[in-house]
Amino acid sequence: MSQTHNPAKPPNYYVPHQSKWPIIATIAVFCLMYGLASILHSSQVGKMTPVPSWIMLIGLGLTIYMLYGWFSNVIQESRQGLYSAQLDQSFRMGMAWFIFSEVMFFAAFFGALFYARVLSVPWLGGEGDKGVSNMLWEGFSAHWPLLTNPDPELFPGPSDTIPAWQIPFLNTVILVSSSFTLTLAHHALKEDKRKLCASWLAVTVALGVIFLGFQIYEYQHAYNDLQLTLSSGIYGSTFFMLTGFHGAHVTIGTIMLAVVLIRILNGHFTKDKHFGFEASAWYWHFVDVVWLLLFTFVYVL
Amino acid sequence: MLSAFARLRDYFAYCLGILVLSPSVQAAWEVNMPKGITPVSETVYDLHMIIFYICVVIAIIVFGVMFWSIIHHRKSKGYKPANFHESTLVEIVWTAIPLLILIIMAIPATQGVFAMYNTEDSDIDIQVTGYQWKWRYQYLGEDIDFFSTLSTPRDQIDNMAAKGENYLLEVDAPLVVPVEKKIRFLLTSNDVIHAWWVPELAVKKDAIPGFINETWTYIKEPGIYRGQCAELCGKDHGFMPIVVKAVEQQEYQDWISEKKEQRRLELAKAAAEAELIWDLNELMTKGQEVYEKNCLACHQATGEGLPPVFPALKGSPIIKGDIAEHIRIVLHGQTGTAMAAYAAQLSDSDIASVVTYERNAWGQNSGDTVQPSDVAELR
Amino acid sequence: MNNTISDTDNLDQPDHDAHDHHPKGLSRWLFTTNHKDIGTMYLVFSFALLFIGGGMAFVIRAELFQPGLQFIQPEFFNQMTTMHGLIMVFGVVMPAFVGLANWMVPLMIGAPDMALPRMNNWSFWILPFAFGMLLSSLFMEGGGPNFGWTFYAPLSTTYAPPSTTFFIFGVHLMGLSSIMGAINIITTILNMRAPGMTLMKMPMFVWTWLITAFLLIAVMPVLAGCVTMMLMDIHFGTSFFNAAGGGDPVMFQHIFWFFGHPEVYIMILPAFGVVSQIIPAFARKKLFGYHSMVYATASIAILSFVVWAHHMFTVGLPVAAELFFMYSTMLIAVPTGVKVFNWVSTMFRGSMTFEAPMLFSVAFVVLFTIGGLSGLMLAIAPADFQYHDTYFVVAHFHYVLVPGAIFGIIAATYYWIPKWSGYMYHEGLAQVHFWLSFIGLNLTFFPMHFLGLAGMPRRIPDYALQFADFNMITSLGAFLFGTTQLLFLYIVIRCVRGKGEPAPQKPWEGAEGLEWTVPSPAPLHTFENPPKVD
Numbered sequence A: 001m002s003q004t005h006n007p008a009k010p011p012n013y014y015v016p017h018q019s020k021w022p023i024i025a026t027i028a029v030f031c032l033m034y035g036l037a038s039i040l041h042s043s044q045v046g047k048m049t050p051v052p053s054w055i056m057l058i059g060l061g062l063t064i065y066m067l068y069g070w071f072s073n074v075i076q077e078s079r080q081g082l083y084s085a086q087l088d089q090s091f092r093m094g095m096a097w098f099i100f101s102e103v104m105f106f107a108a109f110f111g112a113l114f115y116a117r118v119l120s121v122p123w124l125g126g127e128g129d130k131g132v133s134n135m136l137w138e139g140f141s142a143h144w145p146l147l148t149n150p151d152p153e154l155f156p157g158p159s160d161t162i163p164a165w166q167i168p169f170l171n172t173v174i175l176v177s178s179s180f181t182l183t184l185a186h187h188a189l190k191e192d193k194r195k196l197c198a199s200w201l202a203v204t205v206a207l208g209v210i211f212l213g214f215q216i217y218e219y220q221h222a223y224n225d226l227q228l229t230l231s232s233g234i235y236g237s238t239f240f241m242l243t244g245f246h247g248a249h250v251t252i253g254t255i256m257l258a259v260v261l262i263r264i265l266n267g268h269f270t271k272d273k274h275f276g277f278e279a280s281a282w283y284w285h286f287v288d289v290v291w292l293l294l295f296t297f298v299y300v301l
Numbered sequence B: 001m002l003s004a005f006a007r008l009r010d011y012f013a014y015c016l017g018i019l020v021l022s023p024s025v026q027a028a029w030e031v032n033m034p035k036g037i038t039p040v041s042e043t044v045y046d047l048h049m050i051i052f053y054i055c056v057v058i059a060i061i062v063f064g065v066m067f068w069s070i071i072h073h074r075k076s077k078g079y080k081p082a083n084f085h086e087s088t089l090v091e092i093v094w095t096a097i098p099l100l101i102l103i104i105m106a107i108p109a110t111q112g113v114f115a116m117y118n119t120e121d122s123d124i125d126i127q128v129t130g131y132q133w134k135w136r137y138q139y140l141g142e143d144i145d146f147f148s149t150l151s152t153p154r155d156q157i158d159n160m161a162a163k164g165e166n167y168l169l170e171v172d173a174p175l176v177v178p179v180e181k182k183i184r185f186l187l188t189s190n191d192v193i194h195a196w197w198v199p200e201l202a203v204k205k206d207a208i209p210g211f212i213n214e215t216w217t218y219i220k221e222p223g224i225y226r227g228q229c230a231e232l233c234g235k236d237h238g239f240m241p242i243v244v245k246a247v248e249q250q251e252y253q254d255w256i257s258e259k260k261e262q263r264r265l266e267l268a269k270a271a272a273e274a275e276l277i278w279d280l281n282e283l284m285t286k287g288q289e290v291y292e293k294n295c296l297a298c299h300q301a302t303g304e305g306l307p308p309v310f311p312a313l314k315g316s317p318i319i320k321g322d323i324a325e326h327i328r329i330v331l332h333g334q335t336g337t338a339m340a341a342y343a344a345q346l347s348d349s350d351i352a353s354v355v356t357y358e359r360n361a362w363g364q365n366s367g368d369t370v371q372p373s374d375v376a377e378l379r
Numbered sequence C: 001m002n003n004t005i006s007d008t009d010n011l012d013q014p015d016h017d018a019h020d021h022h023p024k025g026l027s028r029w030l031f032t033t034n035h036k037d038i039g040t041m042y043l044v045f046s047f048a049l050l051f052i053g054g055g056m057a058f059v060i061r062a063e064l065f066q067p068g069l070q071f072i073q074p075e076f077f078n079q080m081t082t083m084h085g086l087i088m089v090f091g092v093v094m095p096a097f098v099g100l101a102n103w104m105v106p107l108m109i110g111a112p113d114m115a116l117p118r119m120n121n122w123s124f125w126i127l128p129f130a131f132g133m134l135l136s137s138l139f140m141e142g143g144g145p146n147f148g149w150t151f152y153a154p155l156s157t158t159y160a161p162p163s164t165t166f167f168i169f170g171v172h173l174m175g176l177s178s179i180m181g182a183i184n185i186i187t188t189i190l191n192m193r194a195p196g197m198t199l200m201k202m203p204m205f206v207w208t209w210l211i212t213a214f215l216l217i218a219v220m221p222v223l224a225g226c227v228t229m230m231l232m233d234i235h236f237g238t239s240f241f242n243a244a245g246g247g248d249p250v251m252f253q254h255i256f257w258f259f260g261h262p263e264v265y266i267m268i269l270p271a272f273g274v275v276s277q278i279i280p281a282f283a284r285k286k287l288f289g290y291h292s293m294v295y296a297t298a299s300i301a302i303l304s305f306v307v308w309a310h311h312m313f314t315v316g317l318p319v320a321a322e323l324f325f326m327y328s329t330m331l332i333a334v335p336t337g338v339k340v341f342n343w344v345s346t347m348f349r350g351s352m353t354f355e356a357p358m359l360f361s362v363a364f365v366v367l368f369t370i371g372g373l374s375g376l377m378l379a380i381a382p383a384d385f386q387y388h389d390t391y392f393v394v395a396h397f398h399y400v401l402v403p404g405a406i407f408g409i410i411a412a413t414y415y416w417i418p419k420w421s422g423y424m425y426h427e428g429l430a431q432v433h434f435w436l437s438f439i440g441l442n443l444t445f446f447p448m449h450f451l452g453l454a455g456m457p458r459r460i461p462d463y464a465l466q467f468a469d470f471n472m473i474t475s476l477g478a479f480l481f482g483t484t485q486l487l488f489l490y491i492v493i494r495c496v497r498g499k500g501e502p503a504p505q506k507p508w509e510g511a512e513g514l515e516w517t518v519p520s521p522a523p524l525h526t527f528e529n530p531p532k533v534d
């Protein structure tokens, strides 16, 4: 069944012949995970050796190499005009569904937060359907934020929580404005004003970095001054899980936008075709929306 | 080797016999849920039978149509295919009828749920706590508090002795309750999740660490009812049975007083023992007994444990180290590990002797002795 | 680097004029972007793990052959049960269906390949590494995971063996693979259909996979979140599943089953699709009620998000929750019933023949329905207080999984292997395979209903004497069923090695669909110019 390729027609759906990147990516991810697991495992059983750290470092190196190489390939192909509109659509759908999976990942942690706030903590404090449980935790009563845990010896609670209307509010303003500046950059690109686009992008990246800086500061404050830690009971657990994974996503998003910025400066993207830009932007808006939910449910309420 | 082969051969012959399905053997087989001896268990049984029959009828109809066409509408019989492939009416009908059946089923099911959840107005309250791998029963308001462990000898499990009639379903101290009283159970756990299940009472409820679940029963007939832990709880999950002995009211009262008296005597004995100064031999004898009952399941008879979850005691730094720390771990457990706290289960002399035992057994012979008073100090 | 382009640098070049140059050897499989090669790898991987997971089932059944501890200790028994469940679910059924999707979805919708071919390769290759990691934990100090495939906290956190960390990262890797695989499939189906192939013209197998892929993307991340919380509880002092810090072990179960219940439909919907292809082909009559089949599948998927707590009827849910989850679970019987009725109506007044794919499909309909009906019994909350965590549940889920998912996979293999290999399988041997499997399986799993009702809990290495007879029958059945699969292995290998009749382009008289418009075996590249569908 040999189908002849007709160059006059729009390009066929591009299927790369073979690629070494997936298998490198597999080994990279495996080394990362295996190394990390070994570090945790050996610290648990008390037999620390440097080997796991090396495995993890190799994984990290391979990951960076792989990301660079894989994306370079894709960018090259794209700039060679191998990608049809249909393929562009595949990328869009892929990215959209990926973001949906991220939404569900955060949903698990939000679920944990709501479950604890609405059900388990009140039950332990003697309210509701399973209020008898309070028999086991004499003297415990339920308040949110939970400053005194059912077993305060095992899980000493925090002395206080982070007030919403200070740094977190500032961070909200920062992140929301970054979404605006990003949109401005996008409009600029569509109007082919590349300089302007680059400037707005740079502002966006800077805002992302500032956000992260504030968050690091906030974490230090929490750990050092408020005894609000991962191990200060369910409040600290949910707080750091949600804000921590969000922070990790901001980091990834910032890196993505930085790469886009570099590509703009290198003359990549056209005013009609710039999926790399758009994908990063979608991701950034998603991270922004998660923050708004976080701000509402973790800090304000 | 030969005997193993012979056993296998016997079993094989035996199985063939079973497969022939002689009616007398069949009658001995238990194939259905017990009807039980409580109002709830009867409700559940009836419900079970109703849904079962509904399912059977549905199955007969569906498979009936199917096999009828399998038999008649074959190509080999020269049957020509029809070409209908859609009918909204039919689709609606076979959506609506199952829905109707389900609604009918939901009514008694809902009543059943409410019946099971109604724990109000109980006559007796018993707190049941799951431990790896035993049950603790505390009669609230009465001074009764005891543990209940599997009593099947190890040899039977290891096929070194013939298995008894109640193999794996027997305990050293059954839960004793009166008939015709509403008994409320408060279930919780000391370590992982267990589930307290006695089929004839139709009571099954999870025992969750840190929380209390309520359930209840009302037993109509005296008797001995056996059940098992029904939630995977670690290696001996299959070896933590439940035995409930339901007795007439008077007998129950007698049991209560007897149990209280027994407990009083135990406490007195423990107090007396606590005063004594024990020598190494006495401590070792008693210590071995305590060890076998409480510690052996995890740390093993050899003291070598099943590391790393159940660490070895023999030669361990704790056993060789500070006595007070050793006692403290036995009393209060080790948080974050499977090591439980024994303060509530063991008396001062028990702990003194078992600590002594652990420091001297398995050829360690440290010569350390621990006295009950040492334990009392750290309690 | 010098200016000669090395071999690997060239890998990503388009292959316009390289059609007949197939890479050979290991590099073909390591670097491939071809959906057929990747599909083959998935199928082979899944088949290999079937024997590992099945071997573990052998160990379980040997230990349970008679009362008393014979071969293994309880702690090892628990590891076998756990690994058996995990491997069968994540290593056998899911990869097999992804493999089928890889092979068949592009062929059935007239696409040149999967939408994201490189990522496709990545999704596959993660799997062997993930399972290597998981299996290696069995050899670590303290043994492998021993807390059941449902790994309830705190047995899987505070009380777990240290190897649990590897288990957690293994699950993360599997999740990564599944999510990427699902994104690929959903994108392929939505974006790569040949002109004229509207959604409502898609073959049922494609439809069921579209919906399955959606379920996967929705719930695998939740599982990832769940194991991440476990990891934090174990290593970083959080208290998600510990009441002492305000958490709740039952919260673990809610999160797990929010994933877990849709997961069981992930394991059955593609099988529904397979059967919906095969039954019309061998009844020589169009699928009855195509539209309602689509809607029923979608309803099952949507309902599957709101029924999860039926696995938790005995954990002490508030009464309103208990009732809600009972009703919603019962509702699932309605769309599933629609599917069963449609299959039966497709057979009704058809002109049937019973080659192996059809035999397995008919058995699927009968035995899955039995499993579904016992599922319905489990859904009745008060009765579930008696059934829960007994062999009745084990019977239920093996009836939906073994003659359900596994038979679906086997039927698909017989149906499509002529297309894959270019040779017909040996029909006589396949009939023997069917009948031995059918008998063995019922001998294995039917008596489990009795055991459960009579009161035998699951996950126990030893049992009371009254359960001895049925356990023995079950074990014998299991040995029969398991060894029969060696015959299946032989039949498949025979086909692949080119023994047997060469297969025509369309070996099944009544079969329909684009996959039968390409030669057998299907060439490496198909539909590079999309076909027209009308």
Ligand code: HEA
Binding pocket: B058, B062, B097, B098, B099, B101, B102, C150, C264, C265, C267, C268, C310, C311, C329, C330, C332, C333, C334, C336, C337, C338, C340, C368, C369, C370, C371, C372, C373, C375, C376, C378, C379, C380, C384, C387, C388, C389, C393, C396, C397, C400, C401, C404, C405
């Ligand atoms: C492929 C996998 C699969 C499938 C399809 C199903 C399908 C169903 N399951 Fe099953 N289930 C499992 C896999 C699966 N299950 C597993 C693995 C477990 C155990 C997990 C563990 O604990 O390890 C489990 C456990 C499980 C439980 C928990 C039991 C317990 O632990 O106590 C329950 C309870 O409600 C349940 C219910 C159902 C129901 C109602 C369906 C329905 O979808 C079935 C619908 C089908 C029919 C009803 C038959 C056809 C319909 C008709 C012919 C129409 C007419 C019928 C009527 C109107 C009645 N399942």
Ligand code: HEA
Binding pocket: C050, C051, C052, C053, C054, C055, C056, C057, C058, C060, C061, C081, C082, C084, C085, C086, C088, C089, C092, C093, C147, C148, C149, C150, C394, C398, C401, C402, C405, C406, C444, C458, C459, C460, C461, C478, C481, C482, C483, C484, C485, C486
């Ligand atoms: C798709 C899923 C799937 C499949 C196909 C199977 C297949 C089988 N299962 Fe499985 N099972 C589960 C999913 C599955 N199971 C799950 C989820 C659990 C719950 C786990 C838990 O409790 O956490 C479970 C639990 C479970 C139990 C309960 C364990 C317990 O509670 O303690 C038992 C007991 O009999 C059992 C038996 C079997 C048997 C005999 C088969 C047979 O069908 C297998 C037949 C074998 C083969 C097809 C392979 C052929 C192998 C050979 C020819 C051997 C050659 C190889 C060597 C000698 C190494 N299974």
Ligand code: CUA
Binding pocket: B130, B133, B193, B194, B195, B229, B230, B231, B232, B233, B234, B236, B237, B238, B240
């Ligand atoms: Cu306790 Cu199972």
Ligand SMILES: [Cu+2]
Binding pocket: C260, C261, C264, C308, C310, C311
């Ligand atoms: Cu379910």
